[in-house]
Amino acid sequence: MEILQNILLALHLLGMATIVGVFLVQLRAKSGHRVGLVLGGAITQVVTGIGMIGLYHATHPDAAGISPKLWVHLGVGLAILAAAIAAFVLAKQGRRVNGAFHAAGGLAVVNVLIAAIWPA
Numbered sequence: 001m002e003i004l005q006n007i008l009l010a011l012h013l014l015g016m017a018t019i020v021g022v023f024l025v026q027l028r029a030k031s032g033h034r035v036g037l038v039l040g041g042a043i044t045q046v047v048t049g050i051g052m053i054g055l056y057h058a059t060h061p062d063a064a065g066i067s068p069k070l071w072v073h074l075g076v077g078l079a080i081l082a083a084a085i086a087a088f089v090l091a092k093q094g095r096r097v098n099g100a101f102h103a104a105g106g107l108a109v110v111n112v113l114i115a116a117i118w119p120a
Contacts, residue, residue, distance in 0.1 A: 001059050008048045008055065015044030016112060019080065023105025033101045035087040042084040042104065046077050069118050076111045080104050 018041030022034050053070060057063055087100035 001055065005052060005055055008052045011044055012048040012052065015041040015048060016108065017041075019045070019084075019105060019108040020112065023101070023108060026101075027105070030098070031096070033087070033091070033097050035084065035091045035097055035101060038101065038104050039081075039084040039088045041108075042077070042081040045108075046074075046081050049074065049077055067120075069114070069120065072114060072118075073111060076107055076114065080107045080111065083107065 019038050022037045022041070026033050053066060057066075083100045083104035087097040087104060090097045090100060
């Protein structure tokens with residue numbers, strides 16, 4: 001199970017890197033944002049995050065409920081996913097995606113800071 005946990009963690013970090021990387025590279029762009037990559041990273045983040053929590057609780061039946069930090073992570077992750085979906089839909093309609101794109105990227109940076117600064 002530890003191998004599966006590590007695989008999920010690696011995929012989770014790659015999802016984060018995709019969102020934040022695309023966001024930082026295209027921060028000043030006025031158009032042409034790669035919203036598909038951000039959406040893929042957001043989906044990866046939410047799915048692997050939920051998978052890691054589920055796997056942890058499956059292998060540690062005596063563990064308490066989910067910590068407040070993880071609830072906040074999940075909430076921000078779902079907001080990132082919603083913004084990425086909005087940006088994707090707007091892009092498919094040929095409309096400007098700047099607001100939704102920047103919301104997804106900015107929230108991803110916030111989620112990284114939560115992970116790094118908030119004690120476990």
